[in-house]
Amino acid sequence: MHQDVVILLEVQQDDAVIFEIEDQIGALAPRLAALEAQTAAAERALAEAQNSLDGEQKRQRDLQFRIDQHRALLKRHEDVLNTVTSPREAAAAVAQTEQVRRMLADDERDMASVQSRVNDLRNYVADREADVEATRAAQAGARATLDADRRALQERLDAAQATRDEKARRVSRTLLARYDRIQRRERSIALFALRGQSCGHCDTMIPMQRRNVMVGTGAPEVCEGCGVLLYADGE
Ligand SMILES: [Zn+2]
Structure with a gap:
């Protein structure tokens, strides 16, 4: 058998090992993805909780602004009430003061419920933070x-690759390039022995003239049927 073929068959065995290790590395990806999906779910829940809290706190600030305005208005109406001279003016000022007091009472009630929601959401956010930490x-x-x-x-993988490269250096460059091209395309065996008069991979009959060349030189040839490399296993 041609020396190149002997070495290339060894390279092919090394490649099988390399593919197997690469597959095992690939199989780690779903394990990592599962862990990351779990963390992402906890982080998403935290972000949503924080978002709700932010929204409620904005409502709280807006409400506080309205309360401040109503208090200032009340103050103005009370000042007017202190300076009125006629009973008719007094009655009007009292009515206005009462109206603003009612608005303020509504505001305070709204504020109490917003405050209660803010407190609940703060606890909820703290729980989600704890979830993220616990998940990690x-x-x-x-x-x-x-x-x-x-x-x-x-x-x-690095060791297998080094062993393979060491052997591959001893194969003729043109043959190695052809082998690499086929092997990368198929991601499996690229070099087959002739089986009788046919390709050992696809069973296409190889013309006698080409078979004679392969037996004569010992150099591998590409199968016209399936594109793998064929060698004569004779001697
Ligand atoms: Zn073939």
Whole structure:
């Protein structure tokens, strides 16, 4: 057998190992995604709670502004009440004062319920913050395991790649380039032995003339049927 074929068959075995490790690294992704989805859900709940609290606090500020205005108005009406000279003016000023007092009473009632909602939402936000912290803490172990698994696989991959590259350097460049192209496309075996008169992968019959060249030189040829590399396994 041609020396290039012998080495390339070894490279092909190394590539099978590399694909397997790459698949294992790929399989870690869903584990990480699941952890991140869990954290994201807790963070989303916190953001929504904070948003509700912000909204309620804005209503509280607006209401306080209205209360301040009504108090100033009340003050003005009371001042008028102190300076009126006729009973008719006094009656009007009393009526206005009463009206503003009623508005202020409504304001205070609104303020009490807004304050109660703000307090509830503050507690709710604190609970969601605790949830986020608890989720992160609960995941610490799982994330550490995941990182360790990934590092171990990466080390194995680097080692397998180094072994493969070392061997691949001893194969002729043109042949290696053809092999790499096919192998990357198929992501599986690229180099097959002739089976009788046919391709060992797709069973296409190989013309006798090409078979003779392959047996004669020992150099692999591309199958016209399926595009893999074929070598004569004769001697
Ligand atoms: Zn074929």
